[in-house]
Amino acid sequence: MPTRFSLTLALGALLLATTAEAQDCKPAVADAELIQPGKLVMSTNPTLPPLQFVDASGELKGMRVELGKEIAKRLCLEPEYIRIEFSAMVPGLQSGRWDLINTGIFYTPERAAMMQMIPYENQAISISTANNSGIEVKSLDDLAGRSIGVEIGGFEEKQAKAIDAQLREKGLEGATVRTFDNFALAYQALRAGQVDAMVSIDGVAEEYAKRGQFHRALHGIGPTPVALAMKSRPLADAVAKVLADMKADGSFDKLFAEYGVEPVSGELVVKGPAG
Template identity: 40%
Template sequence: MKFALLRSALAIVALAGPLSGMVASAQTCTPAVAKSELVSEGKLMLSTNPTLPPLQFVDSSGELKGMNLELAAELGKRLCLKVETIRMDFPAMIPALKSARFDGINTGMFFTEERSKVMWTIPFAMAAIDIVAVPGSKRTVASPDALTDLSIGVEADSYQERWLKEREKDNVAKGRKSIKILSFPTASEVMAGLRAGQFDIAAFPNYAGGAFVKAGQATMLLAAQGASPTMMSFRSKPVADAVVKAFNDMVKDGTYDRILDAYGMTKLPEKVIAIRGTGPV
């Protein structure tokens, strides 16, 4: 009986060691953002549109994957917050962010001055626009000036749509034939429309355009046009400040280089992450 009691006591002590260690470990991880700044306490809630490989996509098992998901997981670890991803078409994201449905947008969004006035924007990499056609297309496009008398598919409310509208304005000013711009909710729908022959060519962010070409789903016509920073953006400045610190810590310890290199993403030239623009005004 005494032996049995002793064995039980030893078992309790053995269990107590790891448990106390886990409690101590949890206590050393303090969220870097006050709960009042978050939509949901203890969580960093981010929206994404998983139709742009390799930045964000759904794999064959239905799991969200990609560079932006990996970056978000790393940020969550450093901020001591659980990351929760909300899937959403891009056009709805900015209104939903302003309505506090989530904390930030993590979907490979291009930086614009206009966007920097309605949310706290954090450029962290560079991106551009690829113009593609269906595989085997004989069409050629020598320069942006050659984008005339064509129908072009593009994701709605995107940087590439705005860029094309600027090209169209330039065409009109110079007496060239117009561009017919057809907008779709997601990049996947743009690609489906291209393959179905609904329009002549398509415009994608270069990380997606390059991925489609590599997969044999498209032919490159005009690469890396209209280079601009790509960014994450946030509703709360304290959240954005904490993300900036975590990003710069990632730069210092090499995590930033490792993740962006793995996906072939172009880094910011100065590799200094900061809020850009005035923020909500």
């Protein structure tokens, strides 16, 4: 039978091992490249279930949240999330309010010209309608004369405006694009009948459809990769290495499969200004 002395020794050995492991974990990014030494500060807009959302207890959840925490862990940094609207994220990154945008920002060459981006996830656009609204959308042409809700400032807003332009080019009545501070407010407007349809990413529209809350009428529009975005090139290079390691050990694909999300194929590389 184990004695109290032997149990004390075993506990002491475990504590020493844990302390040694913590001491062995050296931050992979210099303090000068971070907003706060020892922390990875990330911005997120948690209104996109199942990718990023707040659960009933007020905790941040979702695939992208988990990915950010794992990146921080492997960099030996403490993860910290700042919840904020998407429209403030790029200015906040440039002014040094956070290290990394982790909200599924769509990759474009224009954005990559002003910040470091790592495309890692494939997404596209869906059109949703309210259940029992009587509005049938079988093609984009069916949005002629309709009002479309969308979050302000993102790729989705550009897609909604592009749909409006395409309708007008065909000689059809255009669509009225109404912007909201976030997707939660836009979906509330759709539920209340304040807009006829809603533009959001496939993963979110599919989740709401599974819950039976909204009808996903169209999907797969304008497929484009989404990215992690950073100001610091050394930080971006370190994050790219973490993602490569996760790909190699299988944890990256496992996380994406759990949420039914398609990862970008091939090597995950930094695209942005040199230096």
